[in-house]
Amino acid sequence: MIVKLSAGLATxxxxxxxxxxxxxxxxxxxxxxxIAYTAGQLDIDAAKQALEKSKNKEVRDxxxxxxxxxxxxxxxxxxxxxxxxVKPEDNDTSRxxxxxxxxxxxxxxxxxxxxxxxAYVANEVAYHKTVNGALESTLIPSASNVELxxxxxxxLKIFQGHQQHAEHVASDLK
Amino acid sequence: MTPERIAxxxxxxxxxxxxxxxxxxxxxxxxxxxTPAEVxxxxxxxxxxxxxxxxxxxxxxxxxxxxxxxQASQRGQVVMKKPGAAEYYCKLxxxxxxxxxxxx
Numbered sequence: 001m002i003v004k005l006s007a008g009l010a011t012x013x014x015x016x017x018x019x020x021x022x023x024x025x026x027x028x029x030x031x032x033x034x035i036a037y038t039a040g041q042l043d044i045d046a047a048k049q050a051l052e053k054s055k056n057k058e059v060r061d062x063x064x065x066x067x068x069x070x071x072x073x074x075x076x077x078x079x080x081x082x083x084x085x086v087k088p089e090d091n092d093t094s095r096x097x098x099x100x101x102x103x104x105x106x107x108x109x110x111x112x113x114x115x116x117x118x119a120y121v122a123n124e125v126a127y128h129k130t131v132n133g134a135l136e137s138t139l140i141p142s143a144s145n146v147e148l149x150x151x152x153x154x155x156l157k158i159f160q161g162h163q164q165h166a167e168h169v170a171s172d173l174k
Numbered sequence: 175m176t177p178e179r180i181a182x183x184x185x186x187x188x189x190x191x192x193x194x195x196x197x198x199x200x201x202x203x204x205x206x207x208x209t210p211a212e213v214x215x216x217x218x219x220x221x222x223x224x225x226x227x228x229x230x231x232x233x234x235x236x237x238x239x240x241x242x243x244x245q246a247s248q249r250g251q252v253v254m255k256k257p258g259a260a261e262y263y264c265k266l267x268x269x270x271x272x273x274x275x276x277x278x
Binding site for chain 2: 065068069072076154157158160161162164165168
């Protein structure tokens with residue numbers, strides 16, 4: 001019982017704890033690159049799940065847009081880190097994002113039809129909001145390389161667009 | 175000249191003069207920004223978007239009148255058919271917005 005309860009609490013903490021903790025040490029460029037790349041890859045994985053499960057055209061189109069855009073941004077990110085000779089470095093934020101995404105994927109796997117569509121799109125709104133908040137408040141101000149900062153700034157504009165697009169799809173699903 | 179012939183010649187002259195006056199107005203898309211954000215055109219003019227991003231964008235009239243899909247690093251065009259101010263945005267990134275003021 002105690003084991004169960006603490007496991008439950010740990011899961012709850014994982015799901016509700018802010019991935020991007022306020023006041024944490026300023027991330028380095030190699031860490032920022034890793035976080036940005038991971039965030040993109042996780043959204044691609046989420047979109048692939050949607051493409052496997054959803055039959056709704058608007059949801060599928062949105063998921064395809066996510067795969068296409070995030071693949072392109074990550075391609076640019078990889079090209080930049082290669083050019084700058086920065087080796088992306090795994091870190092607590094990347095790990096927390098990955099864990100949280102895995103939990104969400106398991107949760108969504110149990111849903112089907114309209115329930116899945118709604119939950120996927122609602123999570124896309126929330127996920128982009130979280131990542132955009134982190135870009136604005138932590139990642140962009142912390143980036144020391146000008147080109148990395150520039151890529152993050154463009155990324156922020158793209159992801160803000162995705163957030164609005166997801167909000168639009170969410171309102172159509174109501 | 176028969177009246178039909180006169181009408182035909184008039185149509186040709188009118189048609190030529192309209193197409194001679196019609197212009198193509200270019201709008202660049204770079205890093206999710208339409209530049210210039212606002213352009214002036216006349217009915218019959220073509221708006222051409224030059225997409226410098228490696229992303230697919232659209233130029234979509236908010237009133238649903240027209241929609242142009244613009245592939246990554248490609249161009250897209252639409253002819254302005256009616257006067258008035260047309261607001262438009264990118265369906266895929268709705269934070270991208272532009273405006274075309276069309277004179278009669």
